[in-house]
Amino acid sequence: MTPSPIAWSRGARQALPAMRAWRASFHEDPELSGQEVRTRGRVLEALKELGIPARTFTDGSQGVVGLIAGERAGPVVALRADMDALPVTERTSLPFRSKRPGVMHACGHDVHLASLLGAGLILSKNPRALGGPVKLLFQPAEEEGTVGGALPLIQQGALDDPRVNFVVGQHVDPGLRLGTVGWGVGPFMAAADFFRIRVRGHAGHASTPQQGPDAVLAASEVVTGLQAIASRVRDPCDPVVISVGSIHGGTRDNILPEEVVLEGTVRTVRPATRDLIERALKRRVRSLTASLGARAAITYRRGYPALINPAPATETVVRALEVELGRRALVHVSQPLMGAEDFARYLEKVPGTFLRLGVGADGPPASLHSPTFAPDETAMVYGAATLAAAAVGLQHGAG
Numbered sequence: 001m002t003p004s005p006i007a008w009s010r011g012a013r014q015a016l017p018a019m020r021a022w023r024a025s026f027h028e029d030p031e032l033s034g035q036e037v038r039t040r041g042r043v044l045e046a047l048k049e050l051g052i053p054a055r056t057f058t059d060g061s062q063g064v065v066g067l068i069a070g071e072r073a074g075p076v077v078a079l080r081a082d083m084d085a086l087p088v089t090e091r092t093s094l095p096f097r098s099k100r101p102g103v104m105h106a107c108g109h110d111v112h113l114a115s116l117l118g119a120g121l122i123l124s125k126n127p128r129a130l131g132g133p134v135k136l137l138f139q140p141a142e143e144e145g146t147v148g149g150a151l152p153l154i155q156q157g158a159l160d161d162p163r164v165n166f167v168v169g170q171h172v173d174p175g176l177r178l179g180t181v182g183w184g185v186g187p188f189m190a191a192a193d194f195f196r197i198r199v200r201g202h203a204g205h206a207s208t209p210q211q212g213p214d215a216v217l218a219a220s221e222v223v224t225g226l227q228a229i230a231s232r233v234r235d236p237c238d239p240v241v242i243s244v245g246s247i248h249g250g251t252r253d254n255i256l257p258e259e260v261v262l263e264g265t266v267r268t269v270r271p272a273t274r275d276l277i278e279r280a281l282k283r284r285v286r287s288l289t290a291s292l293g294a295r296a297a298i299t300y301r302r303g304y305p306a307l308i309n310p311a312p313a314t315e316t317v318v319r320a321l322e323v324e325l326g327r328r329a330l331v332h333v334s335q336p337l338m339g340a341e342d343f344a345r346y347l348e349k350v351p352g353t354f355l356r357l358g359v360g361a362d363g364p365p366a367s368l369h370s371p372t373f374a375p376d377e378t379a380m381v382y383g384a385a386t387l388a389a390a391a392v393g394l395q396h397g398a399g
């Protein structure tokens, strides 16, 4: 038995007041990555009110996994929301704006949390509609960027007992209109790697540069030389971004510093390209600095892998959402975003899909991570209905 097409959206509309209240409580009390203690408390409280049993973790992770057993032993679908906020000082006029100075839910994770609770509400009220159990994954530390929150949750068994067959997540997107959902197959978001390059030369008077290698000049060559990797080493149809975000060195105009430190990020969407760029970057930096007599010490650290949406699960979800929200609500996203997302870690383990939830209004959209980011709350109706319909669609489509 599949639920009637509009059931989830109708349920989600009725759940909007509850979702608003949850969202307001998350929004006004935001917490940074890895510190989501009060957020976890609120999630546990809400799950208790909904009668959904929950599991917490012992490793210091603030994760919570709720389990809606359903009435059938079919495919297990996990739905995921991230919990953390950002070091941003809020500049909205919302009545529930952040009470924590310098911390804000500027990436919409409060909306993700409330939408997941909303999905939990409507799914748990309709256990007969489920084709199997549904897990609600509340994941900390998405913004952390290196280890993240997904990996520790997976390592602690969040995808086991019962074993998860599919996973679905979503992120608000101000570039998509409210009421629409963006989907895509294949590379959907980038892998993000970090590098730090210490360029060492000769410290001395700026009027006598002939006395030794100039770290400032060598660092400048590195900054421009890296762009030749981005544009010349890989296939032009395979996206790569290399950006140097910080340069530090020197104290005043007439002193050549011994060291200049560059930090930056590399974004790729294919694993083979990720390996290629790492090797090329190290080689290029060494040869560029050596050609000027300087030396380079390179730290290269891999962050989140690329998020790749597998075709069958994504297509099953899209079919379910077309029925639930109407064909016109579905927006095919053909280009990957070069941002990163640790939802990719789940997709390395189980099939599923990651979606974009439209929150865009008329006029220029306030971007994610901005101090004025204030998505329309009715997006949570679509967010909750999307998660519920995706879960049940995968269970029935896969059953």
Ligand SMILES: [Zn+2]
Binding pocket: 107, 143, 368, 369
């Ligand atoms: Zn973010």
Ligand SMILES: [Zn+2]
Binding pocket: 107, 108, 109, 142, 171
């Ligand atoms: Zn985010």
